Amino acid sequence: MTADIDHWLRPFALDEHLHAHAAEVIASLPHDVRRDLMDDPAFTMCDYEPAPGRVFHVPVKLSAKSRGPGRAxxxxxxxxxxxxxxxxxxxxxxxxxxxxxxxxxxxxxDPEHAADALAGDWGFPRPVDFRF
Ligand SMILES: [Zn+2]
Incomplete structure (x- = not known):
């Protein structure tokens, strides 16, 4: 399983630390959620270095199913x-x-509340003392 996740994540070429964290999170997902993401050929992940004045273009794949941009x-x-x-x-x-x-x-x-609730269900609750 972990090797499958590692293999699936590689092409996204994330920073090595983020790659390792992402692999941990994905391994903890419920089976159906993990399959929903890993079986979607239009799903992609990426990272970027924020810098003043830099415009970052998110690479999205085209989804054959929805005929629109894939999830990123x-x-x-x-x-x-x-x-x-x-x-x-x-x-x-x-x-x-x-x-x-x-x-x-x-x-x-509410989509933000929903995302936090799911993350919590998966074992990753919103840290209490965080700031962006
Ligand atoms: Zn959000």
């Missing part, structure tokens, strides 16, 4: 300097948005 999770490389529980919560929260296709769990559910 974008991480700032500065994340790697944050505490482990914070980094993993951010990754889980972003994967939850991807799994929920940026929506809620039901009509009217």
């Amino acid at each position: 999770v974008v991480l700032k490389r500065t994340l790697r300097r944050r505490p482990v529980d914070f980094v993993r919560w951010v990754i889980a929260h972003e994967l939850a948005h991807a799994h929920l296709r940026n929506g809620g769990r039901w009509p009217g559910d």
Whole structure:
């Protein structure tokens, strides 16, 4: 399983620390959620170094199924300097948005609250003392 995740993540070419954290989070996902993401050929993850005045273009794949842009999770490389529980919560929260296709769990559910709730269910609760 871990080797499969590592193999699947490689082409996204994340920073090595973020790659390791992402692998941990993905290994902790419920089976159906992990399959939803890993079996989607249009899903992609990337990271970037934020800098003043720099415009970052998110590489998205085209989804054959939806005929629109595929799901993408974008991480700032500065994340790697944050505490482990914070980094993993951010990754889980972003994967939850991807799994929920940026929506809620039901009509009217707030997408941010939904992403936090799912991340918490998966073992990555929002750290209490964090700041962005
Ligand atoms: Zn969010």
